[in-house]
Structure formats: C-alpha cells, structure tokens
Amino acid sequence: MLDRAETLSVRTKRFLPYLLAVAIFMQMLDTTILNTALPSIAYDLNASPLTMHSVVISYTLILAIFTPISGYLADRFGTKTLFSAAIFFFTLGSLLCALAPNLTALIGGRMVQGLGGAFLTPVARLALIKSYPRDEIMPVLNFAVMPALIGPLIGPMLGGYIVEVASWHWIFLINLPIGALAFIAGLSFMPNLKERCSKLDxxxxxxxxxxxxxxxxxxxxxxxxxxxxxxxxxxxxxxxxxxxxxxxxxxxxxxLFPTKLWLIRTYRVGLTGNLVARLGMSAIPFLVPLYLQVARGYSPSEAGFMLIPIAAAGLSAKPFIPHLLRRIGYRPMLVVNTMILTIIISAIAYFGESLSKPGFMALLFLAGFSNSCQFSTMNTLTIARLRPDHVSAGSTLMVVNQQLALSLGVALSALLLNLYPHFVPEATKMAQFKFTFGTVAFFTFASSFVFMRLHKHDGEGLIKKRSKDRR
Structure with a gap:
C-alpha cells in the first residue's frame, strides 16, 4: 500500500497539472471561440444571428445546475471515474454540435457539452489539491490555469479564422482529438480518489x-x-x-446552500452586486462580435482580431489590482469602477460607429481592463468573511451565480435586440445595437447602488493581509 501511494504521488506530480491544464484549455477555448462564429452558424442553419443566444445560454445553464454536485459525485465515485465521464460527455457534445442539422439539435449538443464541462475542471482541480502538499499547491495551480489566460486571447481570432477557411463545424470538431487524448491520459494518470461523503441534499x-x-x-x-x-x-x-x-x-x-449565508452582509452585497453588474458586463463578449459582423459588416476574422484587446487588458490588469485596492479600498473601487464601465459601454453604444478600428480596439482594451478589476474585486470580497464551514457552499453558490449572470446577460441582450424593432419597425441594425448597449450599460450602473451598501472599511483585512504577505 505504501509503494502504491509513493508511485501514485510521483505519477500525480508529473501528470496531474497537465490534465487540469488541458481541461481548462478545452473549456476556455470552447467558450471564447464560439461567439465570433455565431453569425456564420446562424446563416448556415437558416436562423437569425440575433436569436443565437440559446446556443450560449444552454451551455452556461447546465454548468450552473450541475457544478454544485461535482464535489459530492467525485467523492462518491472517484475523481478518475468522474473526470473520464466529464471528458466523454464534453467530447460527445462537441461531436453532436458539429453534426447538428438545425438550431434545436445544436442547443441539445451544447447541453451535453455543458454536462461534461460542469465536472471537467472542478474534478481535475479537486484531484490536484488532494494530491499535493499544501505548500506546493499554489505554484502548481498557477501553472495549470495558464490556459485560462491563453484561451481568451486566441479563441475569438481562431474562431473567426476557422469559419472563413473551413466551416463552423470545425470549431467543435477540434475538440475531438483533444478530448480523446485527455480521456486516455485521464484513465492512465488520474488517481481515483474517493472520500467518505455526507448525504447529498x-x-x-x-x-x-x-x-x-x-x-x-x-x-x-x-x-x-x-x-x-x-x-x-x-x-x-x-x-x-x-x-x-x-x-x-x-x-x-x-x-445545499444554507440561508445563513445571506446573514453575512459582505457576501449578500457581493453576490447581489455580482449578479446585477454581470448582466451588463457579461453581455459584452456576446454582443461585440455580433455588432461588428451584423451592424458594421466586418468579417469573422476581423471581428475576432478586434476582440483580442479585451483578453489582453484582462491579463495586464492583474498586477495593478492589489495596488489599487490598497490605495482606494474595496467600496470606492467597486462603485467608481462600475461607473467607469457604464461610461465605456455607453461609449460603445453611441460612439462605436464613428470610431476607427484602432479607436474601437482601444475602447475594448479599457473595457477589458475595467472588467478584470471588477471581477477580481467582487470575487475576493464576496467570500472574504465566510466561516470555514460555509466556504464550500458559499464559493460554489458564487460560481453558480456567475454562470447564472452570464446566462441572464446574454438572454437580456437578445431580448433587447429583438424587442427594439417592435417599437421602431424601421430601425436599422445599428440602432438595435445602440439601444441594447445603452440598456445593458444601465444595468451595470445600477449595480453601483448595490455596492454603495458596503461599509468604508469592508475588505481592509484582505488588503492588510496581502501587504504583510508581500513583506
């Protein structure tokens, strides 16, 4: 038994980080590569590009539903068993999407993908955390999450390029060889870790x-x-x-999610603000590629290239966030940055048409930078005051809330795009997008009033702790 544990430890340290990296890469690439291709998919399936939101929502909704039970299922059936099943369903869903003859079949395939995606990254991360000593977890995780930073950079441009050179089907077909290799690697190297689990609610x-x-x-x-x-x-x-x-x-x-969580003021405000703010912020990756192709007539590859600044800015913002928080604090950061985001989204709505490509990309860079600051600040403050026995449920509910906000943000965008012509029948596509961007900007602005309910000193402990850790 001791020899097996030692062998398992060596194999785990060598291959587990790569399994997690592959899992994250598959999900991030699949998420970011799709939005640029939606208009092309719509035309091929005889659907309107402005009604393609269900393709995005079906995936994020299934993620939100099944992610909460990923830990329980991993403990009961084992990490290898669940990881292999997750890879299988994600890859099967990709194949079903590629073979979809109509929009309904495509949505069904995305739901199968979501079922696999709900367990893919959480189970790989759980296996890694259980297999490494505490003092080695952070550097290994930092290595494994690098694909999460690379995927948004290459995804939009790759999606646009694939659509022009081949067809949209290859956006899903490229998952098949990656999924097959990940499935074999999972069976070979993933430890089948189990725990005595409490009863599922x-x-x-x-x-x-x-x-x-x-x-x-x-x-x-x-x-x-x-x-x-x-x-x-x-x-x-x-x-x-x-x-x-x-x-x-x-x-x-x-x-599953105790109501006592809502008695924690910073958690309650953080979760509510997260939801309202993301209604506007999460709409941007969905709306901008549609806007560039449908309203401004750009090709898929041009639209994908112009989205790179959002991801690049998100990366470049990370080192500045701790310094900004130490200088101005959590409450001013969230309130002021929310208003900055409102101005940026409004600028896209009312000045985007007249901007050159470099000017529009500069605006998207600002949006990506501000978005990154907002997401990081909201997430850290939301879970900061959770008791040890509430960390698991509270963190999981926050992830569910994020997926819900993404689904609702995309659904809200589609609703606004299709609602405007009913009131203004002669409206142009540009007018539809202006109205939609302007309205989602309002929701982003509304979240600033939620964050105003924070106290001046909320989050100070986090800032001081970080400062001490750096010394």
Missing part, C-alpha cells in the same frame, strides 16, 4: 436546479419573441420553486 438540489432551469428558460424564451406564454410559465414556475427552496433551506441544517 437531494430535495434541495431538485428544487434549486429546477427553479434555475425554468427561470432561465423563461427568460431565454422572451428573447425569441412569440413565446410569451411559455416564457411567463417558466418564470412563474421557476420563481415558485426558488421560493419553496428558500423555505425548505431555512429549516434544514444541511441544505
């Missing part, structure tokens, strides 16, 4: 996940137009199930 999971699915489904239907009854039914049923979950969780000590 099945009732809570069923109520929460059903409420989430129906609510987002209802919101998504609104964006298609002509589905008002189905949308309202989904929203009402989803809201009812959320209310039932809240009542249930208030009296069940081991609920």
């Amino acid at each position: 099945q009732k809570g999971f069923l109520l929460f996940s059903s409420g989430l699915f129906l609510s987002v489904y209802g919101f998504d239907r609104l964006g298609h137009g002509g589905h008002l009854v189905g949308a309202l039914i989904g929203l009402v049923l989803g809201g009812t199930l959320f209310a039932l979950y809240w009542r249930y969780a208030a009296f069940y000590e081991k609920a």
Whole structure:
C-alpha cells in the first residue's frame, strides 16, 4: 500500500497539472471561440444571428445546475471515474454540435457539452489539491490555469479564422482529438480518489436546479419573441420553486446552500452586486462580435482580431489590482469602477460607429481592463468573511451565480435586440445595437447602488493581509 501511494504521488506530480491544464484549455477555448462564429452558424442553419443566444445560454445553464454536485459525485465515485465521464460527455457534445442539422439539435449538443464541462475542471482541480502538499499547491495551480489566460486571447481570432477557411463545424470538431487524448491520459494518470461523503441534499438540489432551469428558460424564451406564454410559465414556475427552496433551506441544517449565508452582509452585497453588474458586463463578449459582423459588416476574422484587446487588458490588469485596492479600498473601487464601465459601454453604444478600428480596439482594451478589476474585486470580497464551514457552499453558490449572470446577460441582450424593432419597425441594425448597449450599460450602473451598501472599511483585512504577505 505504501509503494502504491509513493508511485501514485510521483505519477500525480508529473501528470496531474497537465490534465487540469488541458481541461481548462478545452473549456476556455470552447467558450471564447464560439461567439465570433455565431453569425456564420446562424446563416448556415437558416436562423437569425440575433436569436443565437440559446446556443450560449444552454451551455452556461447546465454548468450552473450541475457544478454544485461535482464535489459530492467525485467523492462518491472517484475523481478518475468522474473526470473520464466529464471528458466523454464534453467530447460527445462537441461531436453532436458539429453534426447538428438545425438550431434545436445544436442547443441539445451544447447541453451535453455543458454536462461534461460542469465536472471537467472542478474534478481535475479537486484531484490536484488532494494530491499535493499544501505548500506546493499554489505554484502548481498557477501553472495549470495558464490556459485560462491563453484561451481568451486566441479563441475569438481562431474562431473567426476557422469559419472563413473551413466551416463552423470545425470549431467543435477540434475538440475531438483533444478530448480523446485527455480521456486516455485521464484513465492512465488520474488517481481515483474517493472520500467518505455526507448525504447529498437531494430535495434541495431538485428544487434549486429546477427553479434555475425554468427561470432561465423563461427568460431565454422572451428573447425569441412569440413565446410569451411559455416564457411567463417558466418564470412563474421557476420563481415558485426558488421560493419553496428558500423555505425548505431555512429549516434544514444541511441544505445545499444554507440561508445563513445571506446573514453575512459582505457576501449578500457581493453576490447581489455580482449578479446585477454581470448582466451588463457579461453581455459584452456576446454582443461585440455580433455588432461588428451584423451592424458594421466586418468579417469573422476581423471581428475576432478586434476582440483580442479585451483578453489582453484582462491579463495586464492583474498586477495593478492589489495596488489599487490598497490605495482606494474595496467600496470606492467597486462603485467608481462600475461607473467607469457604464461610461465605456455607453461609449460603445453611441460612439462605436464613428470610431476607427484602432479607436474601437482601444475602447475594448479599457473595457477589458475595467472588467478584470471588477471581477477580481467582487470575487475576493464576496467570500472574504465566510466561516470555514460555509466556504464550500458559499464559493460554489458564487460560481453558480456567475454562470447564472452570464446566462441572464446574454438572454437580456437578445431580448433587447429583438424587442427594439417592435417599437421602431424601421430601425436599422445599428440602432438595435445602440439601444441594447445603452440598456445593458444601465444595468451595470445600477449595480453601483448595490455596492454603495458596503461599509468604508469592508475588505481592509484582505488588503492588510496581502501587504504583510508581500513583506
């Protein structure tokens, strides 16, 4: 048994970081490569580019639903078993997407992809954390997450290039050889770590996940137009199930997401602000490629190239964030930066048409820099005051909240794009996008009032701790 543990340790240290890196790369590339290709996919499937939001939402929704149980399933069935299943479903979903003859089939394939994606990175990260000594985890994780930084840089441009040189099907087909190699590597090198797990809150999971699915489904239907009854039914049923979950969780000590989390003021404000702010911020990666191709007539590769500054700025902002927080604090950072983002999104709406390519890319660079500052600040403050016994549930709910916000942000964008012509029948595509960008900017601005509820000294402990750690 000792020899096996020693052998396992050597194999793990050599290959586990690469498995996590591949898992993250597959997901990040798949996420960023798609948006640039949506107009081309729409034309090929005889659909409107402005109704392609369901292709994005179907994936993020399934992620949000199944991510909360990834840890439980890994403990029960083993990390190798679940990782291999995740790779299989993600790769199978990619194949189904590539073979999709219509929009409905494509959405189905994306949901299968999402089922695999919900377990892919969390399980690989969990196996790595369990396999390494604490003092070695951080550098290994930093290495493994590098693809998360590279994917957004190359994804949009690669997506546009593939669409022009080959066809949109190859956006999904490139996952097949990567998935096959990752599946074999997982079977060969991933340890099948299990833990004695507590009982899953099945009732809570069923109520929460059903409420989430129906609510987002209802919101998504609104964006298609002509589905008002189905949308309202989904929203009402989803809201009812959320209310039932809240009542249930208030009296069940081991609920999936304890209601006691909401008694923590910074967590409550952070989670709410996260949701409202991301309604506008998460719409940008979806809206901008559509805007450039549909309203301004750029080719997919041109649109992909112009998106590079968003990811590049996100990378360049990371070293400055600790310094900014030490200088101005969390509350001013979130409130002021939210208003800066509002101005940038509004500038895209009302001045984007007249800007040259370099000018527009400079504006996107500012958006990416500000976005990165906002995301990092919101995330660290949200979980800062969680008790040790609430860290797992609180962190997981924050991830679910982020996926929900992304789904709702994309759905809101589609709703606004398709709603405007009903009020202004002669509206041009440019007018539709101006209205949509301007409205999502309002939601970003509204989140500043949420962050104003923070206290002046909130987050000071985090800033001081970082300062001491650097000495």
